[in-house]
Amino acid sequence: EVQLVESGGGLVQPGGSLRLSCAASGFTFSSYEMNWVRQAPGKGLEWVSYISSSGSTIYYADSVKGRFTISRDNAKNSLYLQMNSLRAEDTAVYYCARLTHAFDIWGQGTMVTVSS
Amino acid sequence: DIVMTQSPDSLAVSLGERATINCKSSQSVLYSSNNKNYLAWYQQKPGQPPKLLIYWASTRESGVPDRFSGSGSGTDFTLTISSLQAEDVAVYYCQQYYSTLSYTFGQGTKLEIK
Numbered sequence: 001e002v003q004l005v006e007s008g009g010g011l012v013q014p015g016g017s018l019r020l021s022c023a024a025s026g027f028t029f030s031s032y033e034m035n036w037v038r039q040a041p042g043k044g045l046e047w048v049s050y051i052s053s054s055g056s057t058i059y060y061a062d063s064v065k066g067r068f069t070i071s072r073d074n075a076k077n078s079l080y081l082q083m084n085s086l087r088a089e090d091t092a093v094y095y096c097a098r099l100t101h102a103f104d105i106w107g108q109g110t111m112v113t114v115s116s
Numbered sequence: 117d118i119v120m121t122q123s124p125d126s127l128a129v130s131l132g133e134r135a136t137i138n139c140k141s142s143q144s145v146l147y148s149s150n151n152k153n154y155l156a157w158y159q160q161k162p163g164q165p166p167k168l169l170i171y172w173a174s175t176r177e178s179g180v181p182d183r184f185s186g187s188g189s190g191t192d193f194t195l196t197i198s199s200l201q202a203e204d205v206a207v208y209y210c211q212q213y214y215s216t217l218s219y220t221f222g223q224g225t226k227l228e229i230k
Binding site for chain 2: 062099
């Protein structure tokens, strides 16, 4: 079964850091471009970051540029999001999503709450 | 960034009736080299991740019922549910994946039963 499973979310204070992980299974992870998308409570979807299949090309939304770092380990079938200098407005469910003809596979998401 | 604007923000339709959701992009998402519109539609039910319904503006994802259809080109797109079923109650999002610098979503349209 094709599957993405996020982990690493939790409660963190403003200014703190958190590292999210996304474990892929059921497909050849190294062949696919990947993304992180977030959704604040009761709000819409916001694309956060993109990484190419090899990891050589990376893009970020302006709202997280300079604070978040996307990476991947194709040997471990895993995608990561390192989040630093967290703000209250980063509170959201974070999803990883596979990009083929669109975002065709999504994980269940992991909740990140930034609060003192 | 390409801005995606959906209309309406919410919609109430009777069971068995047609539901139509519109999406407008601030610039064309039609890639001239392959004549494909880089526009997708997603369905999100409460407590669930989004589910891909339509890609290339009009191609139905595998397993999606044929009552869902997408149309449009360039900057104006439509998602149509031909005969609303109870299980179609959800929030629907359009998304452009033309600009690799930012894969923007519309604000969402909440679909309810009248």
